[in-house]
Amino acid sequence: MGFGIHETMTRPCFLVIDREFSQSISTRKLVIETAKFNVLTAYSADEAIETIRRFPKVDGVVVDSDMPGTTCAELIKALKEIEPKVPVIGLSTPRVGACEGADYQLESFDPRRLLALLEKLRPQDAAAVELRNEELKKREQKLPE
Numbered sequence: 814m815g816f817g818i819h820e821t822m823t824r825p826c827f828l829v830i831d832r833e834f835s836q837s838i839s840t841r842k843l844v845i846e847t848a849k850f851n852v853l854t855a856y857s858a859d860e861a862i863e864t865i866r867r868f869p870k871v872d873g874v875v876v877d878s879d880m881p882g883t884t885c886a887e888l889i890k891a892l893k894e895i896e897p898k899v900p901v902i903g904l905s906t907p908r909v910g911a912c913e914g915a916d917y918q919l920e921s922f923d924p925r926r927l928l929a930l931l932e933k934l935r936p937q938d939a940a941a942v943e944l945r946n947e948e949l950k951k952r953e954q955k956l957p958e
Contacts, residue, residue, distance in 0.1 A: 824942055825872040825935040826851035830861040830888070832877055841875060841904075844924040849942050850931065858883040862891050869896045873934045875927070878905040878912035889914035900934055902927070 831839040833856035842852045853868055855861035858880060865871070874892060878885040889901050889912065903912020904919050904927070911918050917930055 824849060824851050825931065826853065826868075826870075827931060828853045828855060828861065828864055828868070828871045828874045830855045830858075830874065830876040830880060832856070832880060841924075841927065844927065845875075845931065848928050848931070849946065857881075858888045858891070861888065862895065865892050865895050865899070869899075871896075871899060873900045873902060873931060875902045875904065875931075876912060876915070878903050879909045885912035886914045902930060 827845055827850060829839055829841050829845065829852055831841055831854065839854050839856075842854050845852045853864055853871065855864045861874075861876070865874070876885060876888060880888060885903055885905075889903070892899065892901065893914070900916045901912075901914070902917045902919055903915030904922065905911050906920070906922075911920075919926060919930060
């Protein structure tokens with residue numbers, strides 16, 4: 814079946830646990846999807862736990878350390894009980910502090926730093942996505958207007 818690069822390319826998939834706001838979706842979800850990674854989103858600890866039960870093979874979890882209703886440490890402990898090897902990135906602020914139990918800490922909401930860290934979790938897959946993107950750009954430049 815000649816599908817080209819799609820035969821071997823697997824887009825990394827991340828679970829983003831973020832605070833919910835009315836009439837908007839997670840900006841972190843948008844940032845990660847802009848990098849052409851797949852994203853599952855949970856807006857509460859309970860939803861995150863149910864999501865990781867349903868989709869345990871995510872490549873990583875991004876969690877806002879200031880989630881209402883639970884501590885970051887409690888949430889990460891529950892996630893790790895379900896999927897012990899899943900890497901967790903805790904996003905924190907000086908006001909809230911580090912996300913205890915996270916495998917990685919990011920004290921900034923700078924999208925470039927978050928994407929760089931996510932790419933490190935699955936470097937070969939991230940490189941394949943970037944290569945595919947470059948191929949698409951070249952193909953688009955060759956198209957007549």
